[in-house]
Amino acid sequence: ETGVTQSPTHLIKTRGQQVTLRCSSQSGHNTVSWYQQALGQGPQFIFQYYREEENGRGNFPPRFSGLQFPNYSSELNVNALELDDSALYLCASSSLTGDTEAFFGQGTRLTVV
Amino acid sequence: KQEVTQIPAALSVPEGENLVLNCSFTDSAIYNLQWFRQDPGKGLTSLLLIQSSQREQTSGRLNASLDKSSGRSTLYIAASQPGDSATYLCAVIFSDYGQNFVFGPGTRLSVLP
Numbered sequence: 001e002t003g004v005t006q007s008p009t010h011l012i013k014t015r016g017q018q019v020t021l022r023c024s025s026q027s028g029h030n031t032v033s034w035y036q037q038a039l040g041q042g043p044q045f046i047f048q049y050y051r052e053e054e055n056g057r058g059n060f061p062p063r064f065s066g067l068q069f070p071n072y073s074s075e076l077n078v079n080a081l082e083l084d085d086s087a088l089y090l091c092a093s094s095s096l097t098g099d100t101e102a103f104f105g106q107g108t109r110l111t112v113v
Numbered sequence: 114k115q116e117v118t119q120i121p122a123a124l125s126v127p128e129g130e131n132l133v134l135n136c137s138f139t140d141s142a143i144y145n146l147q148w149f150r151q152d153p154g155k156g157l158t159s160l161l162l163i164q165s166s167q168r169e170q171t172s173g174r175l176n177a178s179l180d181k182s183s184g185r186s187t188l189y190i191a192a193s194q195p196g197d198s199a200t201y202l203c204a205v206i207f208s209d210y211g212q213n214f215v216f217g218p219g220t221r222l223s224v225l226p
Contacts, residue, residue, distance in 0.1 A: 042216030
């Protein structure tokens, strides 16, 4: 069991709506990264937050945005939802240096209808 | 573009067999490599982390090796059990690509009783 918790576990939204996903970080970690995993594929990097600032971004449009709070927890916000946004969203807690294991939460399954 | 591939895509073996999962990556300049396990619809469980300066890591029945020069890592599972059935993901942090994982597509393992 890791100390990384994601909420909610499942979510159904309508196309065009907005959604916020949440993630707590592991104690001792200062970096949170978000990934999108489509069915049958490996996770794809969305962005990373370190000390409340975005510290790298993958190939995702600006309607994917995030926040990191002083306690290192994080939010992922997606605006103007599209059907293709349906996926498992994973957050990872780590140290910025990457010299220790990264730990993932259990994921949020988002379905856009 | 940095890429990670995994073969085979799926593997089915009888209980008790020793098996090897393969991971290849496009650039030898890596920071570290981590193997994860994913049960259906769940988050990722960290199995082993190998730093770029290391050649292998062991945990219980699992052994992971790293050969940066050939761009390969292998995950060896000894005496497989039905509980090992899951998807195994290889993830690489490349040195010049930001502090985020690039994931392979995974190997889906079924261990038959």
